[in-house]
Amino acid sequence: MSLELNKAFAAILTAGIAFMGAGIVGEQIVHPKRLATPAIQVGEPAPAQQAAAPAAPTIEPIAPLLAAANADNGRTLATRACGSCHTFNEGGRSGVGPNLYGIVGASHAHIPGFNYSNAMRALADKPWDYEALNQFLAAPARAIAGTRMAFAGLNNTGQRADVIAYLRTLAAEPAPLP
Known part of the structure; x- marks a missing residue:
């Protein structure tokens, strides 16, 4: 049985080496070159359009x-x-992300010793108000360029409102509604 298995692996390895060799020889023989301009022009050339930057x-x-x-x-x-x-309980330990208890109204980088990204530390003097949370939950990477948070975001505004309402309850004294 062992000899048959060795033969199978040898056949696969030999085929791979043969295909690789054929690819190398083929590239040496044929040198494909892309044309700078189209070989056949039909009608007037299209004017070059500048791509507009997509609006956020x-x-x-x-x-x-x-x-x-x-x-x-x-x-x-x-x-x-x-x-x-993230964890949500009072005094809970931070995981990959910081503990979120008391996040509403707290500063952006509010947990001492947590390894925040430089982008988040730069906003340490700004509080997590309702609109800042809304922007961040919609698209973290767009709201704070350079954040380490790899979450795509919540597209649904109602869901973001529900999550923010829940985060508001995570405090001894919830922040007043706007």
């Missing part, structure tokens, strides 16, 4: 939605979407 999508303000937001739905969403990296 506008994010709907969250303040009007917070009064009707459902913190229980937010807990479910946050546990599912954020729970693998």
Whole structure:
């Protein structure tokens, strides 16, 4: 049985070496070159268009939605979407991301000793208000360029409102609604 297995591996290895050798010889024989301009021109050449930079999508303000937001739905969403990296309990340890207890109203880099990205540390003097959380939860990398958070974001404004309403409850004294 062992000899048959060795023969099979040798056949695969030999075929791979043969194909690699054929590729190298083929590149030496044929030198494909791309044309700088099309060989056949039909009609007038199209004018060169400058690509417009895509405008950053506008994010709907969250303040009007917070009064009707459902913190229980937010807990479910946050546990599912954020729970693998963050903890939510008072005094909880930080994981890949910082503990989020008391995040609403706290400064951006508020947990001492946590290894925040330079981009997050640069915003340490700014608080996590409702709109800052809304922008960050919509698209973390767009809200804070250079963040280490590898979360794509929540596109649904209602879901963001629910998560923010839940995060608001994570405090001894929740921050007042706007």
